[in-house]
Amino acid sequence: MKIQLIGTGTIADISNNASILINDHIVFDMPNGNLKAMIRQNIDILKIDTLIISHTHADHCFDAPFLLWYKKDYYKPGHKLSTKIVTDEITRNTVETLIRLSYFSSAREVEKEFIDAKDVNYTKICGDVEISNEPMEHKDIKFANGYIIKDKNVSIGLTGDTSYCEGVRKIASKVDYLICDMTLEMGNDSHIGIDNIIELLKVYPNLKIIPIHMHDKTREEAKKLNLDNLFIYEDGKILEL
C-alpha cells in the first residue's frame, strides 16, 4: 500500500493540516488548505476517486468543495469524474452546506456519491482496498470516524481526531500500522497525547505507529524519546507499506 503524508500537523502549526493519500486515489480528510498542499506535493488530483472524512471539524473537511470543483474544472479524459465520499450524516451536511456557500457551481454539479461511514464494513468501495469503520470519541463531536484500510498485504488504521478511547485500542489490535492523532504531550478528552502512545506501544509491541495531527512542540518532544515503532515523519513523506 502506498501512503503519502500530505499533512502531519494541526491548524495552528507550521506543518500542513493532517491528511493522508492512499494508493494515489483515496484521500483521508480534506482540511482547509489541503488542495494547495496537494498541488505543492505534485499529487495528481484528477486520480482521486474516494474521499474519506473523519469528522465535521473545519480542519478535516473544509476543502472538500474545492477538491470536487477542481476535478470538474480541470477534468482530463481518462479520469473518473465522480467521487465517493465516505463520512457520517453530520459531516455530509457540512460538506453540502459548504458547496452551497462556496458558489463554486462545478462542485455542486459534479457527480458525487455519499456513503455513510457506518455502512462500510470491509467493503471494497474503491477496488484495491477494503474499508471498515470504527467509532472514536472526540469530546462533543457526535460522529468521529476511525477507519481500517486493508489490502492483501497490509492493514492500516486511521483514527482521525480522537481521545485515547476504546475505539483506538480496538483498531490498534487489528492493524499493522496505526496512523493516529498525537496532538498533545498529555492526552485529554479531545486528542491523544504522547503518554497514550507510550501506553499503546506497551500493549501492542508489534504495532507501528505513525502519528499525525501533531503540534510542533509535541513532535519535537516525541522525537527526543526515540521510541521503537514510533515513526515521526514530515509533510510529503511517501511510504510503501
Ligand SMILES: [Zn+2]
Ligand atoms: Zn476535530
